[in-house]
Amino acid sequence: MAEQDWVSDRFAEHQDRLHALAYRMLGSAGEAEDAVQEAWLRASRADTGQVENPGGWLTTVVARVCLNMLEARRNRREESAGALPPEPDVPHASVHPAGQAGPEDEALLADSVGAALMVVLDTLTPAERLAFVLHDVFAVSFGEIGPIIGRSPAAARQLASRARRRVQGAADASDAARSAKRDIVEAFLAAARGGDFAALLDLLDPDAVVGEVSGGREVAAFFAGRAQAARLALVDGVPAAVWSHLGRPKAVLTFTVDDDRITRIDIDTDPDRLRDLDIVILTAGDKERR
Numbered sequence: 001m002a003e004q005d006w007v008s009d010r011f012a013e014h015q016d017r018l019h020a021l022a023y024r025m026l027g028s029a030g031e032a033e034d035a036v037q038e039a040w041l042r043a044s045r046a047d048t049g050q051v052e053n054p055g056g057w058l059t060t061v062v063a064r065v066c067l068n069m070l071e072a073r074r075n076r077r078e079e080s081a082g083a084l085p086p087e088p089d090v091p092h093a094s095v096h097p098a099g100q101a102g103p104e105d106e107a108l109l110a111d112s113v114g115a116a117l118m119v120v121l122d123t124l125t126p127a128e129r130l131a132f133v134l135h136d137v138f139a140v141s142f143g144e145i146g147p148i149i150g151r152s153p154a155a156a157r158q159l160a161s162r163a164r165r166r167v168q169g170a171a172d173a174s175d176a177a178r179s180a181k182r183d184i185v186e187a188f189l190a191a192a193r194g195g196d197f198a199a200l201l202d203l204l205d206p207d208a209v210v211g212e213v214s215g216g217r218e219v220a221a222f223f224a225g226r227a228q229a230a231r232l233a234l235v236d237g238v239p240a241a242v243w244s245h246l247g248r249p250k251a252v253l254t255f256t257v258d259d260d261r262i263t264r265i266d267i268d269t270d271p272d273r274l275r276d277l278d279i280v281i282l283t284a285g286d287k288e289r290r
Helices: 002-026 029-045 054-079 103-119 126-137 142-149 153-176 180-194 197-203 216-223 271-275
Strands: 204-210 231-235 238-245 248-258 261-268 279-281
Touching (some): 002 029, 002 126, 029 054, 126 142, 126 153, 142 153, 180 231, 180 238, 197 216, 204 216
Antiparallel strands (some): 238 248, 248 261
């Protein structure tokens, strides 16, 4: 009974932090409450005799519960995705997470990270998300994060770095999305989906090339009525298009533009290269948002 009282007291002491962690990990107040409740049940049954840092221990318990919930959510999404993803309406928000120069910047990041993670939810794996939130928001060391996700501290650092770049990419998206190239790529995708051959010809250079297909009319014919599931995106900060299957990028279309005409389209399907890309999905109207 005394041990359970100790756990109850420590849990109450750190409850606000644990709720904040769960909410930023899961993006849902209801799921955060469920995660904290599950963490309490686990903690109350655990042997606490060797616990020297109650706050760190409880953070680890909540983090592992959230990791399991994120993985289960990701699996459910993949199972229900079907053979091909529809053209989804992905909300995009202008998020400006601060750096880590000082306490004020860290507080700003803590306030904004929930929205930022919602923006890039589909591009972050559960492990990336956990590493980023624990380290950048809650100052947990990579040495502590590694065992939670079953990785080395160095691997945990890489996951957090990759997630951070994607969150920062969301912050920069509103500026990059204003570019003329973004408008051209968006118009191209709309014309391709709609099978608008004339509009495609207007966007393509007469000598445009895609793979083995060359010539504006030939490229227009190749894309007319296609690219139904391709989504406008920033790929490493550059307007492009991304086709995904079961939530994972399978093809990236990059565009070379000269004098407001598309001169070349490259299609990359190499999994290793795609894995290293920073992808921020955009939707119509994002260029007007700040």
